[in-house]
Amino acid sequence: MSAALSPVRPAVRVRGAGLAFGRRTLWSGLDLDVEPGEFLAILGPNGSGKSSLLKALLGMQGLSSGSVEIAGGRPGGANRKVGYIPQQRAIDDALTLRGVDLVGLGLDGHRWGPGLFGHGARRRRVAEAIEAVGATAYARQPVGRLSGGEQQRLRVAQALVGDPSVLLCDEPLLSLDLAHQRAVSELIDRRRREADTAVLFVTHEINPVLSFVDRVLYLVNGQFRIGKPDEVMNTEALSELYGTRIEVLRVGGQIHIAGAQSALCEEEPHHHEQEVAG
Numbered sequence: 001m002s003a004a005l006s007p008v009r010p011a012v013r014v015r016g017a018g019l020a021f022g023r024r025t026l027w028s029g030l031d032l033d034v035e036p037g038e039f040l041a042i043l044g045p046n047g048s049g050k051s052s053l054l055k056a057l058l059g060m061q062g063l064s065s066g067s068v069e070i071a072g073g074r075p076g077g078a079n080r081k082v083g084y085i086p087q088q089r090a091i092d093d094a095l096t097l098r099g100v101d102l103v104g105l106g107l108d109g110h111r112w113g114p115g116l117f118g119h120g121a122r123r124r125r126v127a128e129a130i131e132a133v134g135a136t137a138y139a140r141q142p143v144g145r146l147s148g149g150e151q152q153r154l155r156v157a158q159a160l161v162g163d164p165s166v167l168l169c170d171e172p173l174l175s176l177d178l179a180h181q182r183a184v185s186e187l188i189d190r191r192r193r194e195a196d197t198a199v200l201f202v203t204h205e206i207n208p209v210l211s212f213v214d215r216v217l218y219l220v221n222g223q224f225r226i227g228k229p230d231e232v233m234n235t236e237a238l239s240e241l242y243g244t245r246i247e248v249l250r251v252g253g254q255i256h257i258a259g260a261q262s263a264l265c266e267e268e269p270h271h272h273e274q275e276v277a278g
């Protein structure tokens with residue numbers, strides 16, 4: 001996966017990137033290449049700047065320093081092949097938009113739009129994306145009446161319908177039960193295996209995706225560590241990052257973190273959880 005050895009252009013290239021709000025630096029000096037098909041988990045406590053990094057890659061947030069390149073271009077371009085699963089917000093149960101309409105929104109601004117392919121091709125593409133996430137049975141119902149897990153599958157379809165080469169996911173498992181966590185993470189993993197889509201996956205809990213993760217970017221208080229899960233998720237590396245003693249245990253294929261709980265977010269409820277549709 002080393003950029004120096006790889007002949008393939010990285011899907012994401014970050015060089016000397018820094019982001020500060022006022023006098024608070026979220027992160028700085030960030031260098032990162034994400035290869036096509038790679039699954040990168042982005043971890044860190046609340047407020048460490050995980051979502052802001054995705055927003056910088058989307059062109060929704062300017063950097064204070066450095067540069068980013070995504071899908072071969074600058075962030076924010078209309079034709080960039082970038083899929084985005086935003087952090088879940090409650091969908092108003094009065095919303096009459098149907099699943100097919102929601103997924104169709106993922107084509108707007110892409111080269112697959114009706115201008116190029118006509119309505120028939122567009123409809124087929126939306127139907128295929130919905131089928132791929134197993135949401136066909138409820139895709140014609142108003143989104144607001146679906147369960148959180150059903151809505152989340154449709155969000156995944158919306159992010160994938162434009163055939164992205166990079167997929168940015170912001171806590172896509174939040175509020176899902178274990179079965180749906182597994183279903184959604186397997187969908188995302190299958191996409192990167194079948195289409196070589198690079199996945200940048202923000203999460204406060206690594207275990208549901210641990211078997212898929214190639215590398216971890218762990219952000220804490222302006223510091224970060226990048227490496228394979230075992231290189232980052234260990235007692236020494238995390239204690240150094242947090243600046244306090246953290247115990248990392250591997251039990252039954254899972255990673256458990258103990259220590260200064262106040263410094264960690266892994267075991268704590270997420271502060272957006274209240275806003276999420278059930």
Ligand SMILES: Nc1ncnc2c1ncn2[C@@H]1O[C@H](COP(=O)(O)OP(=O)(O)OP(=O)(O)O)[C@@H](O)[C@H]1O
Nearest residue numbers: 021026044045046047048049050051052053204271
């Ligand atoms: N436009 C902005 N102006 C000022 N501060 C901002 C802005 N955007 C984000 N912040 C602050 O930057 C910090 C990092 O926010 P961000 O949402 O990136 O964190 P996060 O790691 O994704 O957190 P969480 O796990 O809670 O979602 C927060 O303290 C937030 O208030």
